[in-house]
Amino acid sequence: MCLAIPALLIEMIGADQAVVDLGGIRKQVSTALVPDAVVGDYVIVHVGHAIGQIDPEEARRTLAMFGELAGATPALETQP
Amino acid sequence: MKYIDEFRDGGVAQKIATRLRDEALPERQYSFMEFCGGHTHAISRYGITELLPANVRMIHGPGCPVCVLPIGRIDLAIQLALDKGAIVCTYGDTMRVPASDSLSLVRAKARGGDIRMVYSATDALQIARQNPGREVVFFAIGFETTTPPTALAIRNAHREGLANFSVLCCHVLTPSAITHILESPEVRQYGTVPIDGFVGPAHVSIVIGSAPYEHFAQEYRKPVVIAGFEPLDVMQAVLMLVRQVNEGRSEVENEFTRAVTSEGNLTAQALVSEVFELRTSFEWRGLGEVPYSALKIRPAFASFDAERRFGLGYQPVADNKACECGAILRGVKKPTDCKIFGTVCTPENPMGSCMVSSEGACAAHYSYGRFRDIPVRVETGVAA
Numbered sequence: 001m002c003l004a005i006p007a008l009l010i011e012m013i014g015a016d017q018a019v020v021d022l023g024g025i026r027k028q029v030s031t032a033l034v035p036d037a038v039v040g041d042y043v044i045v046h047v048g049h050a051i052g053q054i055d056p057e058e059a060r061r062t063l064a065m066f067g068e069l070a071g072a073t074p075a076l077e078t079q080p
Numbered sequence: 081m082k083y084i085d086e087f088r089d090g091g092v093a094q095k096i097a098t099r100l101r102d103e104a105l106p107e108r109q110y111s112f113m114e115f116c117g118g119h120t121h122a123i124s125r126y127g128i129t130e131l132l133p134a135n136v137r138m139i140h141g142p143g144c145p146v147c148v149l150p151i152g153r154i155d156l157a158i159q160l161a162l163d164k165g166a167i168v169c170t171y172g173d174t175m176r177v178p179a180s181d182s183l184s185l186v187r188a189k190a191r192g193g194d195i196r197m198v199y200s201a202t203d204a205l206q207i208a209r210q211n212p213g214r215e216v217v218f219f220a221i222g223f224e225t226t227t228p229p230t231a232l233a234i235r236n237a238h239r240e241g242l243a244n245f246s247v248l249c250c251h252v253l254t255p256s257a258i259t260h261i262l263e264s265p266e267v268r269q270y271g272t273v274p275i276d277g278f279v280g281p282a283h284v285s286i287v288i289g290s291a292p293y294e295h296f297a298q299e300y301r302k303p304v305v306i307a308g309f310e311p312l313d314v315m316q317a318v319l320m321l322v323r324q325v326n327e328g329r330s331e332v333e334n335e336f337t338r339a340v341t342s343e344g345n346l347t348a349q350a351l352v353s354e355v356f357e358l359r360t361s362f363e364w365r366g367l368g369e370v371p372y373s374a375l376k377i378r379p380a381f382a383s384f385d386a387e388r389r390f391g392l393g394y395q396p397v398a399d400n401k402a403c404e405c406g407a408i409l410r411g412v413k414k415p416t417d418c419k420i421f422g423t424v425c426t427p428e429n430p431m432g433s434c435m436v437s438s439e440g441a442c443a444a445h446y447s448y449g450r451f452r453d454i455p456v457r458v459e460t461g462v463a464a
Contacts, residue, residue, distance in 0.1 A: 001117060001118075001144060001145045001146060001171075001173055001221075001222055001223070001225075001226065001437065001439060002116060002117070002118050002143075002145075002222070002223055002225040002226065002281070002282070002283045002284060003118060003283075003309070004225065004283045004286075005081075005084070006081070006082065006083040006084065008082070022081065023081040030200075030202060030229070030232065032232055032347075033228050033229075033232070033345060033347055033348045033351070034345070034347070035347055042082065042083060044283070044286060044339055046225055046226065046229070046283060047171070047199065047200045047201065047226060047229050048199055048200030048201075048202055048203070048229065049200065049202075049228065049229040049232070051225060051228060051229075051283065051286055051287060051345060051348060052283075052286035052287070052339050052340075052345055053339070054083055054338050054339055055337070055338050055339070056338075058337040058338040058339075059083060059338035061337070062316075062335070062337060062338055063086055063087075065316075066089075066092045066095075066096065066312060066316065067092075
């Protein structure tokens with residue numbers, strides 16, 4: 001029910017509507033809940049409304065954390 | 081797709097699993113509740129249960145809005161369509177939820193009720209504009225994620241002066257439900273669930289932020305890790321919970337920083353509080369009456385409140401006696417503990433609410449896990 005998908009905002013239409021691209025599929029959504037979103041942002045779409053935005057820097061950091069974790073694992077296995 | 085595929089990498093999942101096995105202390109048991117149905121679905125769909133060490137158990141929580149919607153509420157929506165002649169618009173998820181008299185919204189539609197599935201509250205608003213001579217009711221369900229779009233629809237209808245649109249509001253709140261699981265009097269009836277920590281909601285937290293869980297983590301001494309709905313997010317959150325337990329910490333941590341901030345979406349919060357106020361009590365299927373756990377429409381928007389507009393009175397209805405949804409929603413029982421799981425009650429013909437939504441604990445286990453319970457027998461030496 002709470003499913004939501006990150007989609008690329010490609011065009012603003014009027015004050016609070018926008019077109020998003022979702023892996024090639026384009027759809028018009030409401031941006032009334034994310035007034036700061038601009039073209040080029042990834043917004044999180046839920047029931048036809050963008051409810052939030054992806055912070056690309058934080059996404060990169062989370063992925064890097066998974067990566068560091070992967071690198072650190074063999075060394076840790078030698079610990080008691 | 082960007083921000084999805086990279087969070088589903090199987091190789092990285094294995095690495096996190098190795099780390100988890102290293103860090104989970106063999107002498108103790110860990111039980112974590114994932115509150116959200118979205119997490120329940122991810123855990124079943126991506127086989128996360130198999131990647132976790134044997135002493136780490138996930139308990140599926142009640143965070144599936146369809147599953148916790150009581151029969152009496154669906155009865156109200158059916159009543160609006162069949163008795164009041166209204167066009168009832170609803171999300172697809174609610175269509176097959178079993179109601180009284182062997183009905184459901186989809187069966188009521190077959191009986192002639194004008195019930196329409198919509199993707200968005202905005203679509204319901206459009207139907208109201210197109211049918212000025214008919215009453216149009218949006219049957220609104222969902223947690224904090226889904227509430228702001230409903231609030232927006234009501235505010236826009238108010239601005240437009242749309243006279244034939246109203247909302248049957250069944251929006252519920254996450255933090256009060258988590259609290260209720262830990263301290264409700266029914267714990268005596270169902271027994272207690274040993275919960276060492278919670279995987280906190282993903283998209284609910286985009287709206288409400290991470291701050292509302294702080295009080296809860298401190299007061300109940302339970303760690304909370306907010307996590308995204310992708311499999312790597314869930315694995316990482318479980319690892320973070322294991323670390324908190326091992327270090328004796330009870331903090332709110334945020335794994336989903338790419339979308340969740342401490343304060344949440346303030347625009348959405350302002351809109352929700354403009355349109356809605358707290359109900360003193362609301363019945364949840366499986367949890368019973370939970371104080372201050374749901375929203376109702378403020379008096380300023382009273383003409384858009386279907387309950388007032390049609391003078392609806394809520395009548396609680398008991399669940400099917402054989403159904404174990406109540407205990408399953410609290411994590412006290414597993415789907416396979418229910419006598420009718422997979423036999424009488426299936427996703428095609430659900431008896432209980434946990435089987436209706438793909439996010440329900442029963443439906444998730446039926447779709448992705450039921451063959452795990454059957455021992456594999458390998459026959460050798462017999463030519464076919």
